[in-house]
Amino acid sequence: MTEIDTEQPFDIPEPRLRSLYDYWHSKMHGSALPARTDIDPLEMKEWLGNLMLIEFHGDVSSYQIRLDGTNLEHYYGTRRTGFGVEKLTSEEERHLLMEQYSAVLDAKRPAYYEAEFTNSDGVxxxxxxxxxxxxxxxxxxxxxxxxxxxxxxxxxxxF
Structure with a gap:
């Protein structure tokens, strides 16, 4: 995991991810994090297929997927919008996501990850x-x- 310092430039190696980071950063209010209401889906058309929006209800294990892009649905082979941890594909994925989301929720900072894992199809x-x-x-x-x-x-x- 690479934790991103929002006060310093950061080299995100994947340009498709960097462009979303730049958009998110432009929505910050000084050093305060942007809210969901600051994000405009019409401004995000180029990213929607690979985008997820996840809402947390208390701790990291209690969340709901509010948006699951069509490319992600295709990859996972199922529609996950409206679901939470129960819809994840494997124990390995559950562990990986809980670790990643906890780091972001606790630090209140973006994070960039590169990982390898096995999905539910064994790929x-x-x-x-x-x-x-x-x-x-x-x-x-x-x-x-x-x-x-x-x-x-x-x-x-x-990538």
């Missing part, structure tokens, strides 16, 4: 992921905006 995949915190009260992270790109691990090209 090893590499994942590049950017997790961006959102806060309705500018204090507590209550939602995250997530952009993900996958590729099988045997492919040589970049």
């Amino acid at each position: 090893y995949s590499r994942q590049a992921k950017l997790i961006l915190p959102l806060s309705a009260d500018k204090e507590k992270v209550d939602m995250v905006l997530v952009r993900i790109y996958f590729r099988p691990t045997d492919q040589a090209e970049a």
Whole structure:
């Protein structure tokens, strides 16, 4: 995991993720986190297929997927909008996500990840992921905006 300092420039190696980070950063209020109401879906058309919006209800294990992009639905093979942890594909994925989301909720900062894991179909995949915190009260992270790109691990090209 790479925790991102929002006060300093950060080199996100995946340009498709960098563009979303720049958009999110432009919605900050000084050093305060943007809220869901600051994010305009009409401004995000280019990212929607690989985007998730997740709302947390208390701790990290209690959340609901509010938006699951069509590319992500295709990859996972199921519609996950409206569901939470119970709809995740594998124990390995559940553990990985709880760890990633906890880090962002606790630090109140974005994070960039590259990971390998096995999905429910037994396919090893590499994942590049950017997790961006959102806060309705500018204090507590209550939602995250997530952009993900996958590729099988045997492919040589970049994400």
